[in-house]
Amino acid sequence: MPRKSRTRYSILGCLTVEPQSGYDIKRFLERTVAHFWSESYGQLYPTLGTLEEEGLIEGRDVPGERGQDKRVYAITERGREALSGWLTEPPEPVRPRYEHSLKLFFGFNVPPAVSLGHIEAVRKEAAADLQAYRDAEARLAPKAQAEPTSPAPYWLAVLRGGIRYSEMMLEWCEETEALLTGLPDASQGAGAGRAGGRGKA
């Protein structure tokens, strides 16, 4: 048994912002929390059906802005209760699998240039993210000050985390590039890489 689905709650959360269709929810998530959360249609639409059956959300057909119908869902009182319950439970410690870190951990099996190349990609991504986050911060920070009962303070807190994370990654990339640059190629020569191979990180 894998962990319980959290798609239900991400949907409920989105619907506390405003009533939305499945398509709207996907776009909302992509515009706001894409860097730490995402939902696929394959999860989204079936879950919307389940939530409606359970009475946690209510859908109604609304003529779309371009002639096409859309099914817009609103959260119900029971839905709010379910969401509150989940939000109140302590977050389960996620044990993520960072492919990037794993590749670096085993990087001594390939020339240092390989790891350096990957880090350069990470650095560029962090720099781009940071720029985007800073732009968003400029828009969100005033609102968080002016409207303390809106979602804005919470969204700003999450955003500040993204900013700090990106800044930290930029610094770490520079440090690591310095650490790996000039390192001999430990992957060449049979068994050469295993000198002092024991140890504890």
Added chain:
Amino acid sequence: MPRKSRTRYSILGCLTVEPQSGYDIKRFLERTVAHFWSESYGQLYPTLGTLEEEGLIEGRDVPGERGQDKRVYAITERGREALSGWLTEPPEPVRPRYEHSLKLFFGFNVPPAVSLGHIEAVRKEAAADLQAYRDAEARLAPKAQAEPTSPAPYWLAVLRGGIRYSEMMLEWCEETEALLTGLPDASQGAGAGRAGGRGKA
């Protein structure tokens, strides 16, 4: 179709350090990369069988230190090639799902004390992690200096990332506690939380 399995490569990577049994690999991962990678027995043992069939590893039965047999696997030349190939490919951008961030993002639906409680837990965890990382750093840093062809420099790079991450989290927790402390309870009262609910983070 989900993403391709990376269990194969984490096993191969472990076996470049030294020949190990399935049980050894599990313990090795837990002692070294637990905070960003893990394998369950349910994945580990079947994958060991597959890798051996494919000729990427070779197992042999070894009498255990306490009378019991263990099956110790060593990576083959073809295994090294497969690992190198994977290590060289650019890491796929992982889109992790941070339950903690999502709960904070929707935290305006519950009293601020709830989010503050979660953040306090995160802070404690980060502090404990940081202590453990610093201890490990004290052991690993000299080795990384002294043995540049060993895995140590790479393991130190990863470890430095953990240290920077934990430090960053500690700072972010303090900042966020300041931001959320004293915030009015936006979750009370029907519809009160939806003032100014539009926006872009």
Added chain:
DNA sequence: ATTGCCATGTAAGGGGTTACATGATTAT
């Protein structure tokens, strides 16, 4: 005796992604 560690597995089952299918509208 019983707990704990060493050691190897299997079974079940859900969560989530990817790819496919469909179709309307709008812009180039």
Added chain:
DNA sequence: ATAATCATGTAACCCCTTACATGGCAAT
């Protein structure tokens, strides 16, 4: 025409976790 966006879904597939099963040895 053709591409892009809006919009809703289904099908396949598998990765991974959890839980269970088994058993030997060591220590209390």
